[in-house]
Amino acid sequence: MVDFGGWDMPLVYTSQLDEHHAVRRAAGMFDVSHMCVVDLHGADCRGLLRLILANDIDKLKRRGKALYSCMLDQRGGVIDDLIVYFLADDHFRAVVNAGTRDKDLAWIESHASDLGVRVEARDDLAIIACQGPQARAQVAQAIGAPAALDLARFEAASFGAYFLARTGYTGEDGFEVVLPNSDAVALWEALRQRGVVPAGLGARDTLRLEAGLNLYGQDMDETTTPFESGLAWTVAMEPAARDFIGRAALQAQRASGVPRQMIALVLEDKGVLRHAQVVHTAHGSGEICSGGFAPTLERSIALARVPSGALDAVEVDIRGRMAAARVVNLPFVRDGRARI
Amino acid sequence: MNEIPGDLKFLKSHEWARIEDDGSVTIGISEFAQSQLGDLVYVEVPHEGDTLQAGHSCAVVESVKAASDVYSPISGTVLRSNAALSDRPEAINEDPYGDGWIFVLKPSDLAEMDELLSPDDYAELVESAS
Numbered sequence: 001m002v003d004f005g006g007w008d009m010p011l012v013y014t015s016q017l018d019e020h021h022a023v024r025r026a027a028g029m030f031d032v033s034h035m036c037v038v039d040l041h042g043a044d045c046r047g048l049l050r051l052i053l054a055n056d057i058d059k060l061k062r063r064g065k066a067l068y069s070c071m072l073d074q075r076g077g078v079i080d081d082l083i084v085y086f087l088a089d090d091h092f093r094a095v096v097n098a099g100t101r102d103k104d105l106a107w108i109e110s111h112a113s114d115l116g117v118r119v120e121a122r123d124d125l126a127i128i129a130c131q132g133p134q135a136r137a138q139v140a141q142a143i144g145a146p147a148a149l150d151l152a153r154f155e156a157a158s159f160g161a162y163f164l165a166r167t168g169y170t171g172e173d174g175f176e177v178v179l180p181n182s183d184a185v186a187l188w189e190a191l192r193q194r195g196v197v198p199a200g201l202g203a204r205d206t207l208r209l210e211a212g213l214n215l216y217g218q219d220m221d222e223t224t225t226p227f228e229s230g231l232a233w234t235v236a237m238e239p240a241a242r243d244f245i246g247r248a249a250l251q252a253q254r255a256s257g258v259p260r261q262m263i264a265l266v267l268e269d270k271g272v273l274r275h276a277q278v279v280h281t282a283h284g285s286g287e288i289c290s291g292g293f294a295p296t297l298e299r300s301i302a303l304a305r306v307p308s309g310a311l312d313a314v315e316v317d318i319r320g321r322m323a324a325a326r327v328v329n330l331p332f333v334r335d336g337r338a339r340i
Numbered sequence: 341m342n343e344i345p346g347d348l349k350f351l352k353s354h355e356w357a358r359i360e361d362d363g364s365v366t367i368g369i370s371e372f373a374q375s376q377l378g379d380l381v382y383v384e385v386p387h388e389g390d391t392l393q394a395g396h397s398c399a400v401v402e403s404v405k406a407a408s409d410v411y412s413p414i415s416g417t418v419l420r421s422n423a424a425l426s427d428r429p430e431a432i433n434e435d436p437y438g439d440g441w442i443f444v445l446k447p448s449d450l451a452e453m454d455e456l457l458s459p460d461d462y463a464e465l466v467e468s469a470s
Contacts, residue, residue: 016404017379202378202404270426272382272402293381293404300382319400319407 002201005098007034010200020206020295022197023170024336027132029196030204031188034098037125037178038108042117045092049084052111052245054226056236060086066154066167069234070226071107072246076253077222078229080104081214083167085156093163095127095176097216111245126184130196131174131207133336139164139175142190148175162187169204171211171334209301210294212264212330218275219262219289219303225253228305230262230330258308260286264332265302265325266340271318273302273325278317283309288316296333297340343371344463345437349413349456351395352465356437357413357456360444364419365453368441369401369410369432372466377403380429385421386443392416394452399442401432414452416445 001008009031013019022028040048049057055069065086071079080100085093096104101121109119130139140148145159153173156165163178179187192198205215212230214220220229227235227250235250236242265288267273273291286306294301302325306314315322328340348356354373358366374380384400392398392412399410399421421443425431432440447453457465 011405012378015379206404270382271384272407274407293402295381295404 004201005034005101007098009034011202012200013198016200016202016206017295019197019199019203023132023172023199023203023207024296024333025132027130027135027138027174027196028199028203029135029188029191030129030131030199031126031184032129032176033126033181033184035127036096036098036101036104037122037127038094038096038105039120039122040092040094040108040112040117041090041120042112042115043090044115045090045117048108048112048115048117049092050242050244052108053084054235054244054246054250056239056242057084057086057092059236060084062155063087064151064155064157066156066165070220070231071104072226072244072250073222074245074249075222076225076246076249078216078220078224078226078231079107079222081216081220081231081234083165085165095178099217124181125178126181127176127178128184128187128191129168129174129176130191131168131170131172133173135172135174135196136166138191138194138196139177142187142194169211169213170207171213171331172207172336205290206292206295209290209292209303210296210331210333212303212332214303215290224260224305225250225258227253227258228260228262230303260305261308262289263304263306263311263314264328264330265291265304265314265316266297266328266332267300267302267316267323267325269323271300271321271323273300273316273318279304279306279325280315280317280322281306281309281311283307283311294332296336297338301332344459346459348437348459349453350459350462351411351413351456353411355411355413357453359450359453363447363450365414365416365445365447366441367413367443367445368436370462370466371436372469373408374433374436374440377401377405377408379404380432383425383429383432383442385423385425386418388418388420390418392418392445394455401429410442412445413456414445414447415449416447419444419446
């Protein structure tokens with residue numbers, strides 16, 4: 001067990017590799033109840049989200065649809081990344097990271113009160129993420145809700161006490177199930193009896209890295225903008241009239257040239273890329289943000305922040321040895337298949 | 341930790357050493373070490389002919405979790421290292437005291453073996469650590 005954002009979390013249940021492969025090949029489940037569900041209530045939820053999210057909440061036109069976004073400070077630094085679901089015109093649901101929970105709630109509340117939006121941290125709710133090619137069928141059968149299989153990607157709906165979202169953090173299909181704390185153990189046991197493999201934080205990290213998904217605090221934080229973190233695709237600069245927090249700083253950074261970029265690396269040599277290793281490029285040096293062994297690819301991969309400029313290959317200092325790494329496009333792995 | 345072979349000696353940092361019939365010494369990491377590291381994915385072994393000093397880092401084992409230095413329990417010259425670990429690092433997880441050996445030394449001073457922990461003392465150390 002390890003401390004993660006103030007929660008005692010299992011790094012591994014049996015074998016991290018077995019847990020990883022179970023998610024790529026069949027179905028695995030993660031207890032992610034440490035993540036904080038934040039419900040927003042009020043007529044002007046959209047007004048609040050237009051202001052505090054770098055992505056455009058008005059992309060959500062249908063109830064149940066989800067949006068991934070950064071929440072920025074005035075300098076364009078990333079306060080957190082989150083997913084927000086459109087439940088009703090006066091009810092949106094966000095899911096934020098555990099380690100940033102208190103500052104997130106304070107930040108959201110500081111902007112919500114002016115707009116008459118009530119912010120409710122749902123500590124009464126747990127989250128079980130069931131992921132993998134068989135995950136949706138397993139969940140639908142375990143809770144007796146075949147209609148759940150009709151949910152589109154990035155869509156959510158309630159089935160009795162279960163709020164099911166077809167989202168995740170592994171690069172596989174699946175559901176994130178938000179449910180009352182009191183029901184969580186029963187669903188976990190039901191899924192386990194159906195053969196869904198419990199997976200720990202270790203597998204969650206290798207899966208999300210293979211999927212090319214950022215980890216807050218490691219790949220971005222308040223000292224980096226989304227443009228320097230491989231997250232430009234989540235920033236909606238259009239419509240130009242939407243004056244979200246951080247917009248001016250991002251515009252200024254873009255105008256003067258974004259100094260750093262996030263790149264994806266595959267290690268050509270043997271070894272393992274790790275956080276904080278120095279990366280040497282033709283445009284200067286940077287460092288590995290997230291690195292590790294990719295079980296699906298059976299080689300090491302990483303996300304690294306380096307000076308801007310086109311690159312094909314770099315060298316990484318692995319304990320004094322210069323190792324060759326290739327620059328690739330993300331994701332490394334999606335839906336069980338290598339993409340590099 | 342009740343299956344430590346009796347012919348092994350240990351370093352506090354969880355390496356084992358065994359004197360072979362020909363006077364060479366085989367070295368690896370313990371069952372406890374592999375269980376703490378988790379699934380191993382890469383092993384950097386010393387080169388044949390390298391001269392090693394007791395207590396100095398001479399190899400690296402990397403698991404999905406972390407990289408960890410391996411220290412040589414005694415001084416000597418590397419006779420051979422386990423090339424099979426390059427393709428099957430998990431041999432250390434599966435059989436740390438057998439197929440998972442890391443390298444073999446020609447010891448320069450066999451008396452250094454006496455400085456190492458006995459299986460019982462090592463078992464006690466692990467017990468108190470966990």
